[in-house]
Amino acid sequence: MPRTLRVCAVAAVVLAGLSLPVLAAGEEEGAEDQYEQGALDFLSYCAPCHGRSGEGNGPVAAELVKKPADLTTIARRNGGIFPQDAVRKRIDGRALPPAHGTSDMPVWGYWFKLQANAAGMLQEDQVDAEAEVKERIDRLVDYLVSIQK
DSSP, X not given: XXXXXXXXXXXXXXXXXXXXXXXXXXXXXXXXXXXXXXXXXXXXXIHHHHOTTSSSOOTTGGGOSSOOOOGGGHHHXXXXXXXXXXXXXXXXXXXXXXXXXXXXXXXXXXXXXXXXXXXXXXXXXXXXXXXXXXXXXXXXXXXXXXXXX
């Protein structure tokens, strides 16, 4: 089996095993609930490559050509400032310029939108689906801010 297919297969198995339920659109969340949902999304979608601690040592990391980034040092690598907008765009992945080539990580914005639609939103409800994607990515960014060293 080619390396790329093997990595995708391993990632799919890990993601399937780590998939956790997300809050349905429209449910009210407190700050603690939002943090917990960000942590759950991190464990489901980021930890397979970046590790539970975010240090780039997840179970899929050894199979990747490029080592996943240590997400606990984003602020340190950016002069002590956490670049929230840049991180948000990187997680979403849908706005990366084609000139930059392919992304080293999945385009989570597409995946989260697909999940929002599958969770009962009609295809016509794209505004609501996009709002759910933005909220999930915002929660992931808030979680990443909380694990900075």
